[in-house]
Amino acid sequence: MTSLTRDTGLTQGREQGPDAIRFCTHCGAVTDDAPRRVCTLCEWGVVLSCARGAAPRPGAAFLIVTSDLRVSAASATTEPLFGDTDQLVGTVVLDLLHGDVTLPRQLARAAMGSSRQVTAWVRTDEHGRPRKARIAGCGDPPAALVVLS
Numbered sequence: 001m002t003s004l005t006r007d008t009g010l011t012q013g014r015e016q017g018p019d020a021i022r023f024c025t026h027c028g029a030v031t032d033d034a035p036r037r038v039c040t041l042c043e044w045g046v047v048l049s050c051a052r053g054a055a056p057r058p059g060a061a062f063l064i065v066t067s068d069l070r071v072s073a074a075s076a077t078t079e080p081l082f083g084d085t086d087q088l089v090g091t092v093v094l095d096l097l098h099g100d101v102t103l104p105r106q107l108a109r110a111a112m113g114s115s116r117q118v119t120a121w122v123r124t125d126e127h128g129r130p131r132k133a134r135i136a137g138c139g140d141p142p143a144a145l146v147v148l149s
């Protein structure tokens with residue numbers, strides 16, 4: 001039963017519906033219509049879709065995380081937090097975001113297409129202040145969108 005619900009076209013098509021919006025993984029530009037896979041504004045980021053309410057606000061720092069909990073993209077705005085965004089690709093996200101024991105599961109669920117949007121508290125360094133992280137699904141390919149505030 002579990003695999004049935006997980007693999008239905010319903011969850012796959014979620015990001016393509018009228019409530020979906022597109023955003024650039026690098027500059028964070030949000031748009032309803034993206035004719036190309038690569039962002040036309042910054043010519044650098046890849047354009048992904050997510051639920052409208054999950055899209056990053058202008059200037060927000062966010063990470064794209066795959067179901068094996070590795071960073072597949074990081075917005076330009078994460079640079080003050082983590083350094084060179086190109087170097088972040090492939091990094092284990094739990095080395096960057098320190099949260100409670102449920103964080104890995106929340107990230108994996110979102111990356112596997114859960115339509116639930118959850119909020120977690122994370123620290124970007126061990127003794128830093130806690131930040132709110134909004135975790136939602138995005139794609140395509142399926143990944144977790146983690147927006148820090």
Ligand SMILES: [Zn+2]
Pocket residue numbers: 024025026027028029039040041042043044045
């Ligand atoms: Zn862009």
